[in-house]
Amino acid sequence: xxxxxxxxxxxxxxxxxxxxxxxxxxxxxxxxxxxxxxxxxxxxxxxxxxxxxxxxxxxxxxxxxxxxxxxxxxxxxxxxxxxxxxxxxxxxxxxxxxxxxxxxxxxxxxxxxxxxxxxxxxxxxxxxxxxxxxxxxxxxxxxxxxxxxxxxxxxxxxxxxxxxxxxxxxxxxxxxxxxxxxxxxxxxxxxxxxxxxxxxxxxxxxxxxxxxxxxxxxxxxxxxxxxxxxxxxxxxxxxxxxxxxxxxxxxxxxxxxxxxxxxxxxxxxxxxxxxxxxxxxxxxxxxxxxxxxxxxxxxxxxxxxxxxxxxxxxxxxxxxxxxxxxxxxxxxxxxxxxxxxxxxxxxxxxxxxxxxx
Numbered sequence: 001x002x003x004x005x006x007x008x009x010x011x012x013x014x015x016x017x018x019x020x021x022x023x024x025x026x027x028x029x030x031x032x033x034x035x036x037x038x039x040x041x042x043x044x045x046x047x048x049x050x051x052x053x054x055x056x057x058x059x060x061x062x063x064x065x066x067x068x069x070x071x072x073x074x075x076x077x078x079x080x081x082x083x084x085x086x087x088x089x090x091x092x093x094x095x096x097x098x099x100x101x102x103x104x105x106x107x108x109x110x111x112x113x114x115x116x117x118x119x120x121x122x123x124x125x126x127x128x129x130x131x132x133x134x135x136x137x138x139x140x141x142x143x144x145x146x147x148x149x150x151x152x153x154x155x156x157x158x159x160x161x162x163x164x165x166x167x168x169x170x171x172x173x174x175x176x177x178x179x180x181x182x183x184x185x186x187x188x189x190x191x192x193x194x195x196x197x198x199x200x201x202x203x204x205x206x207x208x209x210x211x212x213x214x215x216x217x218x219x220x221x222x223x224x225x226x227x228x229x230x231x232x233x234x235x236x237x238x239x240x241x242x243x244x245x246x247x248x249x250x251x252x253x254x255x256x257x258x259x260x261x262x263x264x265x266x267x268x269x270x271x272x273x274x275x276x277x278x279x280x281x282x283x284x285x286x287x288x289x290x291x292x293x294x295x296x297x298x299x300x301x302x303x304x305x306x307x308x309x310x311x312x313x314x315x316x317x318x319x320x321x322x323x324x325x326x327x328x329x330x331x332x333x334x335x336x337x338x339x340x341x342x343x344x345x346x347x348x349x350x351x352x353x354x355x356x357x
Contacts, residue, residue: 001093004100005048012041036108044099051092058085101351106207106282107173112149112275113205114163118181120199125158127184127309128201130332132162135175137334144168149268150256163272165208172207177320177343179205180306187312196312200305208271209278216274222246225262243269252276321346 061082117124152160242257243265256269317324
């Protein structure tokens with residue numbers, strides 16, 4: 001571990017020196033790349049330097065204790081310092097192990113979130129709207145920017161499906177564990193008998209693909225235009241501005257009808273298509289690495305039931321980590337940090353176990 005830490009520190013110093021060179025400062029692309037690397041290396045280097053300081057303190061106080069000849073009060077103080085530095089070394093060593101775990105290369109990316117109503121008809125579509133609102137409010141608390149890419153509304157204000165982008169540093173790291181089936185148990189407003197219904201909504205979280213990730217050949221695309229359809233209002237217009245793109249080699253179909261401009265709809269649809277194809281490649285790659293599959297929370301499979309929202313009991317239960325929180329109202333208003341932090345912690349613990357075993 002320490003050889004690796006010395007390498008990281010050496011690289012950090014190299015990059016630190018490089019970003020001060022005039023020829024690098026004027027090369028925007030190179031400068032941005034190096035600054036990003038520095039940002040990633042910085043927490044490891046800071047923690048390593050903290051470790052070295054604790055080690056020095058520990059060695060100095062041990063030498064003083066071995067030498068003896070101190071008055072009782074001073075000896076007691078040195079002993080305390082020795083014990084404290086020993087505890088610090090152990091704690092920092094554990095923190096360093098976590099910092100050295102391989103990073104998910106997608107963590108810093110923007111994301112595209114797709115929410116689709118599943119079993120439960122109109123009630124499912126209404127809950128898709130609830131989840132969209134929850135994620136939008138959460139994104140806002142993080143300073144992320146959201147934009148609807150495509151929405152298929154229902155008459156009662158729900159969504160058969162809605163896809164939107166979330167832009168911001170680390171967006172994927174905060175949303176990546178949301179992929180899967182979300183189950184809701186509540187009494188629908190349309191239910192006169194007051195019976196609890198169970199319905200489901202599927203969420204897919206895609207890291208936004210960059211142009212370099214996926215080269216799309218125009219010959220592989222079939223692009224159709226059609227008129228927007230909406231639930232009685234703002235999205236409907238008279239021109240065929242909605243876009244449907246079919247990626248012929250994979251049969252992937254993407255629609256976008258949120259903008260009045262055909263050009264803007266095409267731009268958004270291409271963004272979603274790229275990300276879906278990138279995500280499919282990523283899933284294939286992950287499946288090939290069996291160990292990586294074990295070392296994460298859940299399978300990331302969209303058919304996996306990951307969470308239940310029970311309105312009568314006011315609880316949200318995440319089945320992957322066995323966590324139940326009785327604060328459904330706050331959480332549906334975007335206060336989901338506690339849940340996301342718990343998922344990240346559990347995932348880190350799994351990865352540590354895998355790296356040590």
